Amino acid sequence: MKVLVAAKRVVDYNVNIRVLSDNTGVDLNNVKMSLNPFDEIAIEEAVRLREAGTAEEVIVVSVGTSACQEQIRTALALGADRGILVETDEDMQPLAIAKVLKAIVDKEQPSLVIAGKQAIDGDNSQTGQMLAALAGLGQATFASQLVMGDGEATVTREVDGGAETITVKLPAILTTDLRLNEPRYASLPNIMKAKKKPIDVYTPEDLGVDVTPRVKTLKVEPPASRKAGIIVESVEELVDKLRNEAKVIS
Amino acid sequence: MSILVIADHDNASVKPSTLVTIAAAEAIGGDIDVLIAGSGAADAAAAAAKIAGVTRVLLADNAAYAHDLAENIAELVVALGPDYSHIMTATTTSGKNFLPRVAALLDVAQISDISGVVSADTFERPIYAGNAIATVQSSDAIKVLTVRGTAFDPVAAEGGSATIENVDIVKDPGLSSFVKEEIVKLERPELTAASIIISGGRGMQNGENFALLESVADKLGAAIGASRAAVDAGFVPNDMQVGQTGKIVAPDLYIAVGISGAIQHLAGMKDSKVIVAINKDEDAPIFQVADYGLVADLFKAVPELDSML
Numbered sequence A: 001m002k003v004l005v006a007a008k009r010v011v012d013y014n015v016n017i018r019v020l021s022d023n024t025g026v027d028l029n030n031v032k033m034s035l036n037p038f039d040e041i042a043i044e045e046a047v048r049l050r051e052a053g054t055a056e057e058v059i060v061v062s063v064g065t066s067a068c069q070e071q072i073r074t075a076l077a078l079g080a081d082r083g084i085l086v087e088t089d090e091d092m093q094p095l096a097i098a099k100v101l102k103a104i105v106d107k108e109q110p111s112l113v114i115a116g117k118q119a120i121d122g123d124n125s126q127t128g129q130m131l132a133a134l135a136g137l138g139q140a141t142f143a144s145q146l147v148m149g150d151g152e153a154t155v156t157r158e159v160d161g162g163a164e165t166i167t168v169k170l171p172a173i174l175t176t177d178l179r180l181n182e183p184r185y186a187s188l189p190n191i192m193k194a195k196k197k198p199i200d201v202y203t204p205e206d207l208g209v210d211v212t213p214r215v216k217t218l219k220v221e222p223p224a225s226r227k228a229g230i231i232v233e234s235v236e237e238l239v240d241k242l243r244n245e246a247k248v249i250s
Numbered sequence B: 001m002s003i004l005v006i007a008d009h010d011n012a013s014v015k016p017s018t019l020v021t022i023a024a025a026e027a028i029g030g031d032i033d034v035l036i037a038g039s040g041a042a043d044a045a046a047a048a049a050k051i052a053g054v055t056r057v058l059l060a061d062n063a064a065y066a067h068d069l070a071e072n073i074a075e076l077v078v079a080l081g082p083d084y085s086h087i088m089t090a091t092t093t094s095g096k097n098f099l100p101r102v103a104a105l106l107d108v109a110q111i112s113d114i115s116g117v118v119s120a121d122t123f124e125r126p127i128y129a130g131n132a133i134a135t136v137q138s139s140d141a142i143k144v145l146t147v148r149g150t151a152f153d154p155v156a157a158e159g160g161s162a163t164i165e166n167v168d169i170v171k172d173p174g175l176s177s178f179v180k181e182e183i184v185k186l187e188r189p190e191l192t193a194a195s196i197i198i199s200g201g202r203g204m205q206n207g208e209n210f211a212l213l214e215s216v217a218d219k220l221g222a223a224i225g226a227s228r229a230a231v232d233a234g235f236v237p238n239d240m241q242v243g244q245t246g247k248i249v250a251p252d253l254y255i256a257v258g259i260s261g262a263i264q265h266l267a268g269m270k271d272s273k274v275i276v277a278i279n280k281d282e283d284a285p286i287f288q289v290a291d292y293g294l295v296a297d298l299f300k301a302v303p304e305l306d307s308m309l
């Protein structure tokens, strides 16, 4: 079986982003870009399925500008077999991305698609679910454990109250939570090997997908800042402040 | 305009997050219908009918909706959806699971986790772990929205007298099925509903040491939270994680113990009214958002705090 992994290029999670002074967005100049951390987990899970003999091929797909090649190479160095870039300069929103991914699913016919539970730039948490709906497939989101079975997968999901286990018919869409696995680091020989792995490039037009944005960003502002606090010298002072100044405990 | 709010409920009662979603719906304006999709959910429907501001309660009571399976709920909502200008639910793991499916099936965008209503088509939402707030405008005929639980003051749970109508649409495409759940038994208030939270991080060193926080929590009537590092290390279960990818909380008092204050943790708690940080490293970033910081060893400070309450 084939596993398709969706991987997004995002601002690295360690970067403290800055809102542009004209309020049109955040400053992406000279900012470190990385694979979305949840997508690294998705790649790791797919590669483990291949290593276990459950999957034959791991394909990684990214949607965005040509710079996404960099993240596809990283995924290939982590063990994916080949890459697909759907190249566009359009502001890509989850519905459009899901439509593009649906076209790739139609082309590749994977038994399993793994995406991240959310991209840490837009914090949308939509794309995997939308892809599942468009493809008419079942979904198992926020997965912390995956067990592949015959024609179905058993998945433990992280939910607000604790954990839940479901089975989902294959083909299916999985989205990863943090505790699904711990991704490996790419070794130098694998980074070299990745340079020779193939990447196919399409445009949304090639795939017949209309990616016109439905949502317009009118402005982006920094959040309200907190006023500076104080350092207290003792637990006694802390309790006094909480009781008598902040009045949050009795 | 008419708005469909899909309730977050446990068949017996309606969760507070639904009251917040209805508050956001009121800010948009229009008639508000509440959908209760569940199994044996008549009590939840009766509770929803009492919520202030609700026009109609739609009760879809069927085994197909017993376990919140995304495929089933999404098809139900899509069947009801075209009559509405807005379809909304709370940003919970359940809402995040089924609502994007609804949006895709209706061929409209979803706007996730709104924190403000500017007008019927324009909303504010945090991006980049809350380090920026975007104002976005939707051009779709139906607006599909999830609502941040800390962003609106809940409407009153009592005072309404909505009609209850049964919906006999049964949708079960058979794509997934429920096996089991391990719901953590709560002896304390739920994180997202608590007015005081005390959270522990990697500095707690192990799960047993969380007993120190439990004792304080019991005296304050507080909920207990954790950083991702504490959850990943296996100190406590995942439902306690506060942050960008865990729960978003904004209690009156948040006490962070042995937590460094990574961006991703701050994303989940920096809207709290009063923040206290206890950390032995005076340079820990948590002190930059703390109203009251205490530079101390937590194993000394927390028992001392406990004894003074």
Ligand SMILES: Cc1cc2nc3c(=O)[nH]c(=O)nc-3n(C[C@H](O)[C@H](O)[C@H](O)COP(=O)(O)OP(=O)(O)OC[C@H]3O[C@@H](n4cnc5c(N)ncnc54)[C@H](O)[C@@H]3O)c2cc1C
Residues within 6 Å of the ligand: A013, A037, A038, A120, B200, B201, B202, B203, B204, B226, B227, B228, B229, B230, B241, B242, B243, B244, B245, B246, B247, B257, B258, B259, B260, B261, B262, B263, B264, B265, B268, B278, B279, B280, B281, B284, B296, B297, B298, B299
């Ligand atoms: C995609 C992604 C999503 C994430 N989502 C989340 C999220 O939702 N929530 C979250 O919390 N994190 C999240 N993280 C992780 C985050 O980046 C940090 O790694 C994490 O918050 C660190 O947890 P911590 O503060 O407990 O641990 P550390 O950063 O290790 O800090 C421990 C602190 O304890 C203090 N300490 C140690 N011993 C003592 C003592 N005896 N007395 C007093 N203080 C002591 C230390 O000085 C230190 O400041 C995410 C990361 C990624 C990549």
Ligand SMILES: Nc1ncnc2c1ncn2[C@@H]1O[C@H](COP(=O)(O)O)[C@@H](O)[C@H]1O
Residues within 6 Å of the ligand: A006, A007, A008, A009, A036, A038, A039, A042, A061, A062, A063, A064, A092, A094, A097, A114, A115, A116, A117, A118, A119, A120, A122, A123, A124, A125, A126, A127, A128
């Ligand atoms: N531009 C993209 N290219 C490839 N995959 C994406 C893209 N955007 C989102 N995804 C996938 O969808 C997941 C959830 O993203 P989001 O819905 O934006 O939070 C990500 O973790 C990726 O797996």
